[in-house]
Amino acid sequence: MATIAFIGLGNMGRPMALNLVKAGHVLRVFDLNPAAVAALVAVGAVAAATPGEAVDGAEIAVSMLPAGLQVREVYTGAGGVFDRLPAGGLCIDCSTIDVASARDVGNEAAKRGLRFVDAPVSGGTAGAEAGTLTFMVGGPESAFSAAKPILEAMGKTIVHAGGAGNGQAAKICNNMVLGISMIAVSEAFAMAEKLGLDAQTLFDISSKSSGQCWAMTSYCPAPGPVPTAPANRGYAPGFAAAMMLKDLDLAEKAAESVGAATPLGHLAAQLYRDYCAQGDGGKDFSGIIQMLAKGA
């Protein structure tokens, strides 16, 4: 069992850290929010006052932070993780951040003789609690092999996506598909209702036809057909629309940086921006059907 510094104990980080404790690891934890730290101390973790202090005596650092800015600060800031982790130490950043930040931080780690992987997740808070997350991992093969047993305590599917930043690339490409397909399914179900075709009937047909996709069959935005979907609980998240907008913005930034054409990704970002601007950023991202159902 390892001594692990865990930094960022929010909606995702807290249950992930709990699963590492359950697996028998010793945790040294840091978060800007003292209540988040206290929740982990209650199950035996040791509180640290800074990211650097969390790393003292640890051979591994795991983080689950909001965005690239915080990841750069925690790892490469003065007195941060890279300054305090011994050579050969392993860093696993599970946050969803921009590809460029992930590559910069990964390259900086390599310069300092440290191993770093970007390992964003899919599966949401339910997956984090159940320990069934999917990890998409970017970084050198040796760092991936070292990270895998740690990630297995928090997830079920661990995939090596290639070099530094490729985990983030996989995450934003996947979520761009999801954002676009959720809008497509929402448009179809909203139009069906206006055409006098009820949601269950469209679902029964389309879920067995060529329109079938995850946004429809696992997460249908129209109330009824998928009992576990947020549509049946007033669009309580789930995966908040503001988070989807964040990921679509990251996809746009990445597309621009390499000259990729993503016209539907661009439009999806715009529609989620409109949805969030009307005050619904905290609702599940499938709630966008309510905006689309208002009609042209």
Ligand code: NAD
């Ligand atoms: P959150 O806001 O609940 O948690 C972030 C935590 O980081 C907070 O506790 C905050 O206090 C802490 N923090 C912020 N800056 C810090 C710093 N400089 N040092 C230490 N702690 C700091 O967010 P979350 O929902 O846990 O999401 C975390 C990451 O996971 C994001 O990148 C998000 O995109 C990604 N993600 C979230 C979900 C989801 O369903 N919530 C799913 C997949 C991926």
